[in-house]
Amino acid sequence: ENFQREEALSLLLSRVVDPATKTFNYDVFYGDDVELERMIQTALSFPMMTHRRVVVLKGCQALKTPAWKKLDRVLSDPPETTCMVFTGDDAKLQKKLSKAAKRHMGVVVFKPIYENRIEPWIRERVRKKGRDISPKAAAVLHLHVGTSLQDLANEIEKLFLFVGDRPRIEEQDVVEVAGHSRIHGIFDLTDAVGAQKTGEALGILRNLLDEGEEPGRMLWMLVRHLTALSKIAGWKKTGVDRKEWSGRLGISPYFLSKYVAQAAHFDEETLQDGMERLLDTENRLKSGYGNKRLLLEMLVVGLCQK
Secondary structure (H helix, E strand, O other), X not given: OHHHHHHHHHXXXXXXXXXXXXXXXXXXXEOOOOOHHHHHHHHHOOOOOOOOEEEEEEOHHHOOHHHHHHHHHHHOOOOOOEEEEEEOOOOOHHHHOOHHHHOOOOOOOOOOOOHHHHHHHHHHHHHXXXXXXXXXXXXXXXXXXXXXXXXXXXXXXXXXXXXXXXXXXXXXXXXXXXHHHHOOOHHHHHHHHHOOOHHHHHXXXXXXXXXXXXXXXXXXXXXXXXXXXXXXXXXXXXXXXXXXXXXXXXXXXXXXXXXXXXXXOOOHHHHHHHHHHHHHHHHHHHHOOOOHHHHHHHHHHHXXXX
C-alpha cells in the first residue's frame, strides 16, 4: 500500500537525516534507470559533517537478478555509517537477497487496509493530529471519498483548514468539503440501483462515464452492493442478530438502515438475476462485444426492474 509505505519512509528520514546536512548525505535512486556503480559508491562513501548517510532506491522491483548480485557487494557488508532503504511493489523482495545481505536487512510489507478498518483509520489519523472527528463524520468521509488512504489524508487536511480552530470535525463539515467532489459518484450509483430508481441511476451512470470512470470499477462496486443486500436478506431469514450485520458487511452501523431498506426491494430470485446480469455484462465488455455505454445502461435498467 503506497501511502503507508511513503509515510513510513518520511518518518524514517525525519529521524535519521540531519536537515542541516541533507543536501550532502541523502541520495535517491530509481530502479528503472539506476546507475548501479554510482549508487554503490555513494553507499560506500562516508557522510559529510554528520554521522549517517541515507541512500534510497525506489521502484526496486525493476531490478533484475544480475543487478541484485552486484548490489550484494554492499548489502552483504554495509558500512555502519550508511542507511540503505529499498522501496517497491514486490513483497517477495526478500527472496532476491543473499544470506549475507539478509543478516543486515529486513523487509516490511504494507498491506492494503480492509474496508471495515477505514473509519477507525480516519479517526486515528485525525486524533494523532490533535483533533477529533465524530463517528458519523468519519463514516460520511469514507462514503464520499472511498478507500484511497492518500485521498482520505488529503481530505482530512482540507477539513482541518475548513474547521479552523474548532477541535471537532462534524458530519456537515465533511459534506461541505468532500461531498461535492463525489456527487454522482459510484456510491450514488449503487444507492440508486439499490433503491430501484431507474432514471436517477441512469443519470449518475452517464455522468460517471463522461468523467472517465472505469466500467470495471463500477461493475465491481455493484457486485459488492448486491452481495451485501443478498447477505442481509439471508440473515433476516435465518435470524442472525442485526447487531452483527454491519461488522460482517464491513460497513459503518450509520449506513446499515439504508442497506436494510434497499434489501427489502429485492427477493432472492431478483438478486440472483442481478448477479447474472453483472457477469454477462462483464464478459461482453471484456470481449469488446457491443457499445460500452449501451451495455451499461441496459444493465442498470435491468438491475432496477421490480
